[in-house]
Amino acid sequence: MKYTKEHEWLRVEGDLVVVGITEHAATQLGDVVFIELPEIETMVAEGDEVAVIESVKAASDIAAPMDGEIVAVNDKLVEKPGLVNADPMTAWFFKMRVDDLSVLDDFMDEDEYQDMIG
Amino acid sequence: MTEESPNLRRLPLHGIHLRLGARMVPFAGWEMPVQYPAGVMKEHLHTRAAAGLFDVSHMGQLLLRPRSDMAALGAAFERLMPVDVLGLAPGRQRYGMLTTDTGGILDDLMFANRGDHLFVVVNAACASQDTAHLRAHLADVAEVVAVEDRGLLALQGPAAEAALSRLIPAAAAMRFMDLISADWRGHDLWISRSGYTGEDGYEISVPVLVIEAFTESLLAMPDVAPIGLGARDSLRLEAGLCLYGHDIDTTTSPIEAGLGWAIQKARRPGGARAGGFAGAERILAELADGPRRLRVGLRPEGRAPMREGTDLFTPDGTPVGRVTSGGFGPSVEAPVAMAYVAAAHAAPGTQLLGEVRGKRLPVTVVPLPFRPSTYKR
The missing domain is CATH 2.40.30.110 (Aminomethyltransferase beta-barrel domains)
Structure with a gap:
């Protein structure tokens, strides 16, 4: 499992990268009430705002952690946004196909992420 | 999470909020609990189902003490608000708004007749401006006293009556917008049956000396849970209540804001004391012709x-x-x-x-x- 500075977790599944938000992020956001997911088969660039997550308090964006193609989205979250609070580590948002999985080496591991959130 | 913010004022219940695990945020110059570990959603639903306890000690509490008589104070206060002040009976509270000369809203407030003086509760962000405004316009008729030795709690929800009555039996017989003084362990509480969630409930002005003990007595009851600013906002929004600085401000008139119900007959055309308040020209025109x-x-x-x-x-x-x-x-x-x-x-x-x-x-x-x-x- 890898982590971004924006509090996303990244999990490799075959040749895909699965993206979700961390428990820390879910706790900070509070109760999630709305999620908008990207279209599948969309090419995205690192930093593109691809999903929207709204809690009772505020709206925030989820950015693509790397260049690639969105190949799957978790429609269950649209129906039940509260899944993100219930179990953030299994509530994945989207899956990306990337050219080279070695880009994951640039992201934080568990220990580094835990250090960052202190 | 909490950053050092030396300029923020601390609530008298600051220690209790920290112990309860509140997330503290800056709000209107105060360090305020925005939510507790239960979270906004659960806190909101708990208030609608049982009883929520809100620390609203950041709000401004003012006393208007008449220099001669209450009638002169009431008449002068009526020049600042399109509201019937003189007709408010002792022991009763009313919603009002200070208006600008152009018919906007300087602040909205609650005021109560406590027999020989008026008790006013104003928004935290407007408190110092309101105090100056009242002192400037009421100087001849009243002393405007900022109450610094009291905090303010709101207990809201269907279980509020049963909970507060355990400590203050007289609370049970109160009607909406009644205000009483009640003794608790030798200290004087000012209790109104009102609030800002759409629920039945109370606002309780408590001397700082005993506010921690009083709060603990309420929180010890199984139906009572602490509720943060986050849920206070979603509760008042569902209740269709205005938040000053957002839904109302100096550009919005009471009529545009749908607050015409707060302008009693006495202040309307044909009433005993029609007009004669700041912004009357615009407000009465909008009342007649629509905004x-x-x-x-x-x-x-x-x-x-x-x-x-x-x-x-x-x-x-x-x-x-x-x-x-x-x-x-x-x-x-x-x-x-x-x-x-x-x-x-x-x-x-x-x-x-x-x-x-x-x-x-x-x-x-x-x-x-x-x-509803x-x-x-």
Whole structure:
């Protein structure tokens, strides 16, 4: 499992990268009430705002952690946004196909992420 | 999470909030609990189902002590508000708003007749400005005293009566907008049957000396849970109540804001003391002819909340207004919002579009409140 500075977790599944938000992020956001997911088969660039997550308090964006193609989205979250609070580590948002999985080496591991959130 | 903010004022219950695990945020110059570990959604629903305890000690508590008699004070106060002050009986509270000379709203407030003086509660962000305004205009008739040795609690929800009555038996017999003094362990509490959640409940002015002990006595009851500012906002939004600085300000008139119900007959044309208040020209004209724009309720059709600042359009693309408060209503189980829209588009049932992240999404004008109030009238 890898982590971004924006509090996303990244999990490799075959040749895909699965993206979700961390428990820390879910706790900070509070109760999630709305999620908008990207279209599948969309090419995205690192930093593109691809999903929207709204809690009772505020709206925030989820950015693509790397260049690639969105190949799957978790429609269950649209129906039940509260899944993100219930179990953030299994509530994945989207899956990306990337050219080279070695880009994951640039992201934080568990220990580094835990250090960052202190 | 809490950053050192030396300029922020601390609530008398600061230690209790930290012990309860509150997330503290800056608000109107105070360090305030925005939520506890239960979270906004559960806190909101708990208030509607049982009883929520809110620390609203940041709000300004003022006493207006007449220099000669209450009638002179009432008459002078009526020049600052389009509200019947003289007709308010002892032991009763009323909603009011200080108006500008051009008919906008300087602040909204609650005032109560405590027999030989008036007790006023104003918004935290406006407190120092309000105090100066009242001192400037009431100097000849009243001493304006800022109450510094009391905190303010709100206990709201269907279990509030039973909970407070265990400590203060006289609370049970109070009606909506009654205000009493009651003894608790030798200290004088000022209790009104009112609040800002749409629920039955109380606001309790408590001497700082005993506010921790009084709070612990309430929190020890199984029905009572601490509730933060986050849920206070979603509760008042569902109740269709205005938040100063968002839904009302110096540019919005009481009539545009849908607060005409707070202007009693005595202050309206044909009334005993019609007009004669700041901004009367605009306010009475809007009362007679209708305002250009109106505060309305909105129900977005999808699940996407429409937050403050969302621009509104007719289906053919004409701009007609803007959202002033919006979010998710936990009891309504859907997004809800309040907005000002041009009067021609303010009728319930009107279909509009709200622009969220570049997309124009359908929204329907609906009557306020989103949830009926449960006041004990």
